[in-house]
Amino acid sequence: MGKSISNTLQSFFLWELLKGLRLTGRNFFARKITVQFPEERTPKSPRFRGLHALRRYPNGEERCIACKLCEAVCPAAAITIESEERDDGTRRTTRYDIDLFKCIYCGFCEESCPVDSIVETDIGDFHMENQGDNIITKDQLLAIGDKYEKRIAAARAEDAPYR
Amino acid sequence: MEYWVYSIFSGSPDWIRYVALNVFKIGLILTPLLLAVAYLTFAERKVIGYMQMRVGPNRVGPRGWLQPIADALKLLLKEAIIPTNANRFLFLVAPVLTITPALAVWAVVPFSETMVLANIDASLLYVLALTSMGVYGVIIAGWASNSKYAFLGAMRSAAQIVAYEIAMGFALVGVLMAAGSLNLQEIVIAQEGGFHQWYVWPLLPLFLVYFISGVAETNRSPFDVAEGESEIVAGFHVEYSGMTFAVFFMAEYANMILIAALASTLFLGGWQAPLDIDALEAIPGLVWFLLKTCFMAFFFLWFRATFPRYRYDQIMRLGWKVFIPVTLVWIGVIGFATFFTPIGHWFH
Numbered sequence: 365m366g367k368s369i370s371n372t373l374q375s376f377f378l379w380e381l382l383k384g385l386r387l388t389g390r391n392f393f394a395r396k397i398t399v400q401f402p403e404e405r406t407p408k409s410p411r412f413r414g415l416h417a418l419r420r421y422p423n424g425e426e427r428c429i430a431c432k433l434c435e436a437v438c439p440a441a442a443i444t445i446e447s448e449e450r451d452d453g454t455r456r457t458t459r460y461d462i463d464l465f466k467c468i469y470c471g472f473c474e475e476s477c478p479v480d481s482i483v484e485t486d487i488g489d490f491h492m493e494n495q496g497d498n499i500i501t502k503d504q505l506l507a508i509g510d511k512y513e514k515r516i517a518a519a520r521a522e523d524a525p526y527r
Numbered sequence: 528m529e530y531w532v533y534s535i536f537s538g539s540p541d542w543i544r545y546v547a548l549n550v551f552k553i554g555l556i557l558t559p560l561l562l563a564v565a566y567l568t569f570a571e572r573k574v575i576g577y578m579q580m581r582v583g584p585n586r587v588g589p590r591g592w593l594q595p596i597a598d599a600l601k602l603l604l605k606e607a608i609i610p611t612n613a614n615r616f617l618f619l620v621a622p623v624l625t626i627t628p629a630l631a632v633w634a635v636v637p638f639s640e641t642m643v644l645a646n647i648d649a650s651l652l653y654v655l656a657l658t659s660m661g662v663y664g665v666i667i668a669g670w671a672s673n674s675k676y677a678f679l680g681a682m683r684s685a686a687q688i689v690a691y692e693i694a695m696g697f698a699l700v701g702v703l704m705a706a707g708s709l710n711l712q713e714i715v716i717a718q719e720g721g722f723h724q725w726y727v728w729p730l731l732p733l734f735l736v737y738f739i740s741g742v743a744e745t746n747r748s749p750f751d752v753a754e755g756e757s758e759i760v761a762g763f764h765v766e767y768s769g770m771t772f773a774v775f776f777m778a779e780y781a782n783m784i785l786i787a788a789l790a791s792t793l794f795l796g797g798w799q800a801p802l803d804i805d806a807l808e809a810i811p812g813l814v815w816f817l818l819k820t821c822f823m824a825f826f827f828l829w830f831r832a833t834f835p836r837y838r839y840d841q842i843m844r845l846g847w848k849v850f851i852p853v854t855l856v857w858i859g860v861i862g863f864a865t866f867f868t869p870i871g872h873w874f875h
Contacts, residue, residue, distance in 0.1 A: 378735075381834065388578040388833040398582045 410519035413471045413484040416462050417509035417516060418502065426506060427481035430457040434473035434482050442466035443473060460502035464492070485512050486519060552644050556633050564780040565595035571828045578832035602776075605769035610673060613766065617671035622767070622774035625664025628657040629781040636788050637712045639798045639812030651709040654789065655696055658744065661782065662688040665746075665753070668775070669763035680762025683839060684746055684753030690846035691743040691750075697854035698737035701730050702793045704861050715797035722801040727794040732857045734794045736850045738826070741786035743842065745779060747827055749834035750842055783827050784820065791819030 374380065399406055420426050430447030446459040473482045485508065492498050500508075509516065532551050536544045569584070569591070576583025585591040609618055635650035637643040647653060662685055669681020705726055706714040718725050727734045743750035746762075754762040764775045791797060797819070798812030837845070 384833045385829060388829060391580055392574070392577045392829075394580060396577070396582045397580055400585075 408486050408488070410486075410522040411471075412486040412488065412519075413469045413474070415464075415485050415487040415490050415508060416467075416473075416500070416505055417483050417485050417512060418460065418505040419481055419483060419509045419513065419516060420506070426456065427479045428457055428460065429479055429481075430455050431478060433476040433478065437472045437476040438467075439470060439472065440466045440468045442468075457502060460505060461499050462505065463499050465498045480520070483509070483516055483520070485516055487512070549644070553634075556638075556644060557630060560630070560633060560781060560784070561777065563784055564777050565599060567780045567784060567824065568598065568776075569595045570824075571831070574825070574828040575832040578829070599773070602773040603770060607769035607771045608766075610766050612673045614671040614673070617667050618766075619771065621664050621668035621671055622771050622778070623664075624667060625661055626774050626778040626781070628660040628664075629778040629785065632657045632785055633788075635711055636785075637715055637792065637797055638816055642813060643712055646710070646712050649709045650711045651699060651703060651714070651793075654711070655692075655699065658695075658782075658785070659688075659692055661778070662692075664775075664778070665763050668767070672763070672766035674766050676759040676761070676765045677763050679759045680753045680765065683759075684763055687746070687750065687753065687842055687846070688744055690843060691740040691850070694736055694846055694850035694854055695740040695744060697851065697858060698730075698733040698740065699793065701733040701854065701858050701861055702726055704858065704865070705730060711792055711797075715792055715799060718796040719799050719803075721803040722796065725794060725796040725799075729861070730794065730857070732853055734790070736854050737794070738786070738790050738823070740846075740850060741790065742827065742830060743846065745782040745786060745827075747779075747783060748831040749837050751836060752839050752842060784824055787823035787827070788816070788820045790823045791816065795819045795823070 418426065418428055430445060432445050432447070435443045435445045442463045444459065444461040444463075445457055447455055447457050450456045469484065471484055474484050477483075482505075487508075532548045533544055536547045539547075572594070573583035573591070583591065584594040587594045587597045609615055632654055634644045635647060635653050637646070665684045665688070666681050669677045669679075669684070672678070702714060703709055706717040708714055708717065742748075746753045752762075754764075759765070764772055767775060796815075798816040800807035800810065800812075800815055
């Protein structure tokens with residue numbers, strides 16, 4: 365009886381509502397934790413799996429030997445590889461396409477690669493403007509690798525002790 | 528100002544000058560009002576953002592100040608879609624029926640000692656009459672849309688507005704008992720002499736009932752079941768798009784400002800300074816009025832950031848079984864105290 369009276373009084377004087385208002389009122393003046401995205405970014409792990417790239421050896425030779433392990437391991441069947449024998453007798457790819465719409469960014473290609481050629485960079489924000497741009501070719505992949513080689517190498521070096 | 532308008536139309540007959548002056552005054556009220564509506568949407572997003580530890584819109588213009596302009600432009604440029612089986616006439620007339628009362632009520636709101644468009648005797652009655660008109664727009668919009676969601680939203684909103692209209696009316700009865708007048712200007716003048724003279728103190732329960740009813744009347748959170756995104760998508764305006772939607776939106780926000788303005792007029796002394804000292808009296812009444820209105824309008828946003836939506840039967844219970852009895856009892860208390868107890872002057 366006493367309890368129900370006090371409950372009634374509490375709801376009548378809007379006690380719980382005032383408590384709720386106090387909470388939001390305090391938050392109103394609290395420090396905001398929003399990260400202003402394009403200008404500010406949160407730290408990224410060296411293991412971040414973003415846009416793909418094909419790497420080269422320091423002498424400029426492309427690493428990929430067209431073993432097709434990545435193509436085989438890819439769970440989304442996003443990688444298409446064609447290869448042939450080059451004049452110097454080595455096997456190289458003639459075609460290395462990745463469909464970014466199929467790709468699930470699992471990183472299996474990177475893990476399966478015996479020569480650390482295909483990697484996933486820390487580039488997390490990219491877009492396509494035309495139909496068909498979602499399929500990136502060998503040239504594009506190599507270009508990405510050339511452009512970001514420093515970052516890629518640094519991230520790999522940082523993560524190496526844990527591999 | 529009047530002389531300035533008169534001088535432009537100096538050669539015209541009297542009635543043209545009279546109309547010109549009043550149109551000018553109406554423009555003087557509505558232009559800032561519509562700007563205030565635009566910036567109330569901005570304030571809402573900012574305030575709710577801050578209360579949720581976010582920063583709110585801050586990209587369009589300096590610190591986001593052009594956001595409402597961008598929103599308005601977007602809505603203006605969008606296509607107004609009329610559903611195939613909708614009643615075309617009613618569908619288009621509903622937004623107009625919603626916004627007209629929301630704007631027309633401002634004719635009697637006293638902005639300061641001299642600034643009131645129509646200082647009519649029964650202005651409180653006029654306010655009640657016009658705010659009740661708004662529900663027609665909602666019902667017609669829901670009906671004309673020929674959509675089950677819109678229809679359900681309209682039904683909910685109509686029942687809710689009718690229920691809270693009564694509690695609101697009773698709360699205002701308390702005010703007019705205390706002030707002895709239906710004229711808003713006289714109600715404000717009756718509260719002069721500092722904040723302890725404001726009706727918010729003797730009529731505190733009525734003030735709370737009035738303001739909460741006002742929140743319910745404007746279909747604002749936590750009473751926004753008429754929109755109920757989770758069950759009925761967007762309620763009565765689900766079929767509206769572009770400018771027709773924008774008109775509903777504007778009416779909702781204009782009504783919010785109106786409820787805030789009326790709350791400050793009826794209970795917080797309107798344009799009266801909070802203390803009866805010269806330094807504060809020197810500040811124009813308009814400033815006090817706007818400050819009080821902003822203060823009350825802030826509560827709308829604060830409520831929205833804080834409270835979850837009421838269940839529909841809870842809304843009905845609150846309106847019929849709590850607010851109406853509370854107001855009736857307090858009206859009785861006011862009447863009894865005024866005539867039979869020595870503290871009667873508190874209620875005047």
